[in-house]
Amino acid sequence: MKIGITCYPTYGGSGALATELGIALAARGHEVHFITYAQPFRLPSFLPRVYFHEVDVGRYPLFEYPPYDLALAVRMHEVVRDHQLDVLHCHYAIPHATSAWIARSMLREEGSDVKVVTTLHGTDITIVGQERSFYSITKFSIEKSHAVTAVSDFLRDETYRAFGCVGCQVDVIHNFIDPHLYDRSRHVFPIPVDVTKGRKVVMHISNFRPVKRVRDIVKTFARINREVPSVLIMIGDGPERVEAEAEARELGVAEHVHFLGKIDAIAPLLAGADLFLLTSDSESFGLSALEALASGVPVIGAHAGGLPEVVVHGVTGYLYPVGDVEAMARAGVGLLRDGKRWQAMSNAAAADARTRFSEDAIVAQYEALYERTLAAASVSSGTAMDVLPSISPSSSTT
Missing domain, CATH: 3.40.50.2000 (Glycogen Phosphorylase B;)
Structure with missing residues (x-):
């Protein structure tokens, strides 16, 4: 498979997990493309089948705050188009899954497509996502993903509670360690x-x-x-x-x-x-x-x-x-x-x-998830993102 990974590249658990996952997937023969604004802090300068695509956020006098989410969407679109990626794996719902939805919409206008997997790590759900100004876009980004995972049972349950999710499925795939590295x-x-x-x-x-x-x-x-x-x-x-x-x-x-x-x-x-x-x-x-x-x-x-x-x-x-x-x-x-x-x-x-929490077992779960997502999308003629059961507004806690 050809897999795009977008994460925050800075110091933190989500970036560490995303980077280690990408490295492990590449070691298993997959082609991995990191798409973010800086090289992830745990990513070595070169690894076979691993590529880094920097998101360039232009500086314009019109923008007091440059729109990273839009620049990311454009870069995602370019990388998927140029490298024929199968999956975009977004770590954090906002802005990454939001940008992926924009990129996918652009691709579909051109007659191509990509599947979106979103992994929730915590802050995007427990703090940022529940802010009133971000609540709706977080909910939208979750329900517009082909597949959604959370790193713990606690976070899955918090997602259901906070967003009134009665139709969507959040799979728990825990974080992992490389047993050789931590010996x-x-x-x-x-x-x-x-x-x-x-x-x-x-x-x-x-x-x-x-x-x-x-x-x-x-x-x-x-x-x-x-x-x-x-x-x-x-x-x-x-x-x-x-x-x-x-x-x-x-x-x-x-x-x-x-x-x-x-x-x-x-x-x-x-x-x-x-x-x-x-x-x-x-x-x-x-x-x-x-x-x-x-x-x-x-x-x-x-x-x-x-x-x-x-x-x-x-x-x-x-x-x-x-x-x-x-x-x-x-x-x-x-x-x-x-x-x-x-x-x-x-x-x-x-x-x-x-x-x-062994690397082999957890990475295999992600591989299986990608395969299920691609298979399901193929059966439904590529419309899985459009028909995924949505989070019920009537169950909202805000």
């Missing part, structure tokens, strides 16, 4: 020993948005550090980094907290971690937690969103109510003090991640 025995921990000084390593990876509650990360660490000498490694960047730095200073642990910024290669870092913290208000899935588990790092976090689908409480980590930093810290201290229990949980985490 901690393959890596040398890159943090200098003069930084760790033999102390336990607590880690957090995110885009530092408010939903991540990074102050809670620092609060939890400060309590752990009182009982177990440790360091906190913060990977990523975003609007709440300043707040996390301020919290570390206020709690007197700034010298033990290290902010590394955005780093693409996280597997070597996770290979040296003893504990991973994720205290978010909500996680649609929790890809960073899965990558930690695959690396044999127990996860302690908030029982929210899709994270309980990833972390098995008491087996691969511990989950507590959002904001309960005391409980999270107690669990962390108990685990770090008990080497035997930590090793058992580390082994269980790695094994569970490889069993339930």
Whole structure:
């Protein structure tokens, strides 16, 4: 198959999943075309059967904000036309699926077509999509897709709830990991020993948005550090980094907290971690937690969103109510003090991640979805997008 993938190329779970999916599909013999405004952060400069098409957003005095969605639609149209793509796989409903609908409409005027698959990752449904100004276009983009997937049961159910979806089908296809990449025995921990000084390593990876509650990360660490000498490694960047730095200073642990910024290669870092913290208000899935588990790092976090689908409480980590930093810290201290229990949980985490979220199994689900979508569209003479049951307006929650 020839597959186009559009995602946000910046640091974040949706871009990481989309890029890893494209790489895996290419390794299976498919031709993959990334269509976005910058090269995805996890995409190497060259791979066989992988192509990158940059979206050029022109600058005109008329536009205070250049219309990226329209520029994306034009680029999608060009790539599908020139490379005869079978599927456009959009990660995020808006603006990507919206742009795909425009591109497809242009193609059909010319006598050709393409099938649109949309994967929902979270913010497009739980925050942006439910804003009144975006609600209608989000609903429209979902129901105009040939197939729709969500990365967790939680996100599927939230989509049904938020948009009153009674006729459309949202298939759950979880995120995945490359078990070879996240084998901690393959890596040398890159943090200098003069930084760790033999102390336990607590880690957090995110885009530092408010939903991540990074102050809670620092609060939890400060309590752990009182009982177990440790360091906190913060990977990523975003609007709440300043707040996390301020919290570390206020709690007197700034010298033990290290902010590394955005780093693409996280597997070597996770290979040296003893504990991973994720205290978010909500996680649609929790890809960073899965990558930690695959690396044999127990996860302690908030029982929210899709994270309980990833972390098995008491087996691969511990989950507590959002904001309960005391409980999270107690669990962390108990685990770090008990080497035997930590090793058992580390082994269980790695094994569970490889069993339930292996790359081979999940990528095969996407391949099957593409094939079903193409077959269904062929049977209905290419009108599947037009006859897909719509989201019932009468069930709307707005």
